[in-house]
Amino acid sequence: MARFDNHRILITGAGAGIGALMAEEFAKQGAEVIVTARRISAAREVTDRIKAAGGKAHPYVLDVSKIASIAKFRDKLHTEVGPITTLINNAGVVFGGEFETVELEQHLNTFRVNTEGLMATTHAFLEDLIQAYEGFLVNIASASAFIGLPYGSTYAASKWAVVGFSESLRLELAVRKIKHVHVTSVCPSYISTGMFDGVKTPLFSPMLTPKKVVKSIIRGMQKKDAFVIEPPMAKSVELMKAILPQGIWDEVARRTGVSTSMYSWKGKK
Secondary structure, rough: OOOOOOOEEEEEEOOOOOHHHHHHHHHHHOOOEEEEEEEHHHHHHHHHHHHHOOOOOEEEEOOOOOHHHHHHHHHHHHHHHOOEEEEEEEEOOOOOOOOOHHHHHHHHHHHHHHHHHHHHHHHHHHHHHHOOOOOEEEEEEOHOOOOOOOOOOHHHHHHHHHHEEEEEEEHHHHHHHOOOOOEEEEOOEEEOOOOOOOOOOOOOOOOHHHHHHHHHHHHHHHHHEEEHHHHHHHHHHHHHHHHHHHHHHHHHHHHOOOOOOOOOOOOOO
């Protein structure tokens, strides 16, 4: 399949986890990578690894929760490096627990990072993708974008919004006959990056490795897929929820552990 030579790829939240791994993998495939993180030290660590392996990368600070800073960051990047061809909105946070016991600011911050920051970054850089010979917009959502997630209600809601936004924009670009910009929604189940420490994964849905998820993302981009969903079992959830009576689906969700998977969440402190 196609490599990513001549692509300049911006990845948010690339200081660790799948963001860092994506940065390294894209660099191996010939891309010039913009590694962003909230801390410059984290961005530099990833960039140093890429350069040591012979790749090309640039470290930058970007906190997508600071909406007003995103356009300024774009202008700075254009001046120092140039426009991008690919945007991967990977930055995300999660907080678990009984809804009313989680601090309101944590709920609001979940939307600020996972949804508002993602849309603001897309707004700032979409023209870059349109002007490129070929552009990719990849939004990291979640398998919880298709179902309710008790003890993680705000996280699931923020990811529902991401999928709705991605699908709407994908269709809008098609209507506008902008066929060279490809939009992909990535919807994985739990990934072993530390964000979901303590969760009990649902039946038939084992904890995913970052390497497997990144491999699926890259393959999906190469195939220009609208969705990348992992594991395979997650692909049937939306259909099951649609065809089963509400009461039966609720019981299925309970018995398979979907409804209780976040109950013991610890996550990163």
